[in-house]
Amino acid sequence: MGFSGFVDLPVIDCHVHLGTMRGTPTGESLREQGKTLVEVIRRGHLKQMYTSGGYAGLRLKAEYPDLFYAGGPIPRLQREHAEKAKVDWEEYIRGLVDAGFDGIGEVVSKPAPREGRVPLDSPHYEGFWSTCEKLGYTVLCHVADPEEFWDEGLIPKWAKDKGWGYYVGGYPTKGELYREMENVLDRHPGLKIVLCHFYFMSADLEGASDFLARYENAHFDLSLGIELMYNISRRRDDWRDFFIRHQDRILFGTDIGVSKTLQQHLDRIWLIRKFLESDDEFHTPQSADPLLTRYEEPYVGLKLPKAALENIYAKNFQRLWGEKARKVDLTLKREPSITELTRKA
Numbered sequence: 001m002g003f004s005g006f007v008d009l010p011v012i013d014c015h016v017h018l019g020t021m022r023g024t025p026t027g028e029s030l031r032e033q034g035k036t037l038v039e040v041i042r043r044g045h046l047k048q049m050y051t052s053g054g055y056a057g058l059r060l061k062a063e064y065p066d067l068f069y070a071g072g073p074i075p076r077l078q079r080e081h082a083e084k085a086k087v088d089w090e091e092y093i094r095g096l097v098d099a100g101f102d103g104i105g106e107v108v109s110k111p112a113p114r115e116g117r118v119p120l121d122s123p124h125y126e127g128f129w130s131t132c133e134k135l136g137y138t139v140l141c142h143v144a145d146p147e148e149f150w151d152e153g154l155i156p157k158w159a160k161d162k163g164w165g166y167y168v169g170g171y172p173t174k175g176e177l178y179r180e181m182e183n184v185l186d187r188h189p190g191l192k193i194v195l196c197h198f199y200f201m202s203a204d205l206e207g208a209s210d211f212l213a214r215y216e217n218a219h220f221d222l223s224l225g226i227e228l229m230y231n232i233s234r235r236r237d238d239w240r241d242f243f244i245r246h247q248d249r250i251l252f253g254t255d256i257g258v259s260k261t262l263q264q265h266l267d268r269i270w271l272i273r274k275f276l277e278s279d280d281e282f283h284t285p286q287s288a289d290p291l292l293t294r295y296e297e298p299y300v301g302l303k304l305p306k307a308a309l310e311n312i313y314a315k316n317f318q319r320l321w322g323e324k325a326r327k328v329d330l331t332l333k334r335e336p337s338i339t340e341l342t343r344k345a
């Protein structure tokens, strides 16, 4: 099944990265990335992408206004800085809105040693969450990681090589990271949030159902974390019911940008669409990027009804982020620095 065999529906990818986690691409490198992503949209039959890439995303959107939404950056401080900083979050976020950001790009709460990290539910971020809630500004947020990363016997080699093993001392548990997020959601029931990688709950169908029932504004994206397709395949029929029942809470996303080449980007789109649309058994293609674990047992597709696909592919995105991307004001394109944000402290 190539792309032309998939159903003809608009598909918006809510989870795409520009540059690296650390650097914002500029000039020639941004132009190159832009061209590649436009090619991914064309060949991967996408309608649009929502990028997490800070101000680079805004520049891309100015160049291709019909193809891109942009998520605004949130500065993540080390604890020693955060304790001193008094960020005026409302002013900061209103600045993002005025510049033309459509929401908040990926907020990353991956496990990090406790001593330096600032929990999402700490007082430092309170104004951030309350402002996003008040303005209806949707947040894309990554919390935790797959559970096997806490287990030295189960962690995949590629993850271990990246230093993502949390079984050594000093790291928060998966449960602690969930509690932080849930504290935020308890305090901000109106907050619109999309949790990346299925909130790493694909090994726990009952837990995922319970979570979505408790937090009505929480959503999951399908970005790989290919363990999610693997886990779901092991209880395929139960999960298929879950997807149909929660079709307004699940969004299409790929994490493109973690993949590096055009073919790898396309493979990510293909894998998720194949999984949602067919009932075939299949494996990670050879050409896919190394972060997509090769399992012996196959994925088993969900073959969802068209109406569910429509929601997952685009309608949920449009409801959360708007049917049209905001207009960009490039006079406000400067990336705010940490000193600037904390100057008023």
Ligand SMILES: [Zn+2]
Residues within 6 Å of the ligand: 015, 017, 106, 142, 196, 255
């Ligand atoms: Zn991501």
